Amino acid sequence: MWDYSEKVMDHFLNPRNAGEIENPDAVGEVGNMTCGDALRLTLRVDEKERIADAKFQTFGCGSAIASSSILTEMIKGLTLEEASKITNKDIAQQLDGLPPEKMHCSVMGMEALEAAINNYRGRPVEHEELEGTIVCKCFGVTDEKIERVVRENNLSTVEDVTHFCKAGGGCEECHPQINEIIQKVQAEKGVAVDTGTDQGRPKKLTNIQKMHLIMETIDREIRPGLNADGGDIELIDIDGDRVLVALRGSCAECVASSFTLKSGVEAKLKEFVSNAITVEEVEQ
């Protein structure tokens, strides 16, 4: 069970301002069914640009409903200008905190509010998902959005990014790109990032360093597994990022060898040496 604060449970069990304002002055909608959460925020705005009323409808888990509920309480009575300064951190704080895995619920609240304000100001409905290029294909999250959550919440790991905006929570293929974004933002801030093992490689390897790293990785990470099955691998040549290898022993006759090559050897070299590495089998 999640360790929800009493406040989260209170707002989930007794949601404030649930529903829809008829003929609202502003509407903000974010999320969708596929992602598993969505929020529709409707506002009544008076002539002084003050939020006179706010209502929400939410599809999502307990903390998504609680985040939406408390957001409506926080913004009622504020001018649009004041409301626009609310961040996801403020929402989480008002709820006495959210479990790390649930931070994206507070981000959804902030985004719905922004969308509603933009809608009121007559700006085109902002499809933030579509600004920048998509990095996380599973959840449709762009580089700009990732950069923003990293910057605003001072995030330093891929796991954090996933908790805040879901990016990287599916097939995990985009983890290297998310890491690059984290490093970029942190570098701007002048913070040295302590990257984990799979990110710990130097930015630019010399050719000699690269060759050594490839040989080391094969010896340490790849060969023992193949040996255990009566196979072996021989490094034939390295041509830029092309690594030419020959499979030996039982691997040589194995029908699954092309698979071994791609999913085993190439994946390991990408992980430990460089993403650009491609592995080819040569007969020699």
Add this chain to the structure above:
Amino acid sequence: MKTVYVDNNATTRVDPEVFREMEPYFCDLYGNPSSMHKFGGQVAGAVKRARQQVATLIGADPSEIVFTSCGTESDNAAIWGTLHSYPQKHHIVTTRVEHPAVLTLCNHLMKQGYSVTELPVNHEGLLDLDQLRDAITPYTAVVSVMWANNETGVIFPVEEIAEIVQEKGSVFHCDAVQAVGKIPINMRKNRIDMLSLSGHKLHAPKGVGALYIRKGTRFTPFFIGGHQEHNRRGGTESVPSIIGLGKACELAMDHMDEEKTRVKAQRDRLEAGLLAKIPNALLNGHREHRLPNTSSLSFEYIEGEGILLLMSREGIAASSGSACTSGSLEPSHVLRAMGVPFTGAHGSIRFSLSRFNTDEDVDYILEKIPPIISRLRELSPFWKRRDRSAVL
């Protein structure tokens, strides 16, 4: 507060009779079954009896039963042990809907260079056996297919699969953790090579399981150590738990008819009642080829975590296949593999009954759930607009 426990595929209550049987083996009969003295020897006798009880439930010979610490260990030992017994073979065939004990292991093995074929299922959660036959190659070391699915209760024709696997010359492992104790299993009448079971799914305690290894099947031990379990699993036996598992198997044998009569009738009444009372509710999985105790239902346009939290306030304990309850962001891999639409996949609830449930439990759930579903639908932006568009 009243507790209505309908999460028996997650874990079960230890039957009080099982507990009584275990009690002496903590403080009084605490000897080591491997010891030479009589004090340990009497414990060895009790372990022997438990082995017989487990064997009887599944129609096996006691020598074919290896006690383990849990279902996950049994699955790991079977797959890992087979791969190491056939070092020239690098291929594993399994399904997309297996328990993480098998799927995560296969993913891990893939990173080590093994290749894995994950067979798809159709919208009712069933396999295509021709596809399974075609997937098995001379390099396939092991085929691992579950007997019954933990989320939907869907039963695979594993006895038929065992014939296919044998004909193709591979080893067949079956994760029967959800099936053992709920439906009859007779290893004398099938050709399954290895079968995993877990104690806490059939009213024995947590922390004990067993792996059935058919006589003559090649096996490399996963836990290496002492001579216990005929050199197939090192480590001092968890005696009280093993005694408990034995007793639980004996009781499961006695109650087997009840599972397919009383428990099934309660499940059917619960399911039919909810489907009748709640609009936009769907059954996940094949209606017939199913465990008698399991019902997976999707309530469209709402999210499962909210349903569970509100149910929990009424004392009802169940599970959800929604993303939010698992800590991952994707809904259940089982429902996704079946192609359950996202409108329903996020709002799936699994009810799993046991012989300890009563007719009153079913009445109580039927009374409490409909208002919970309506309440969350009132909050959902999709509910009122469901006929127009599912996506904002």
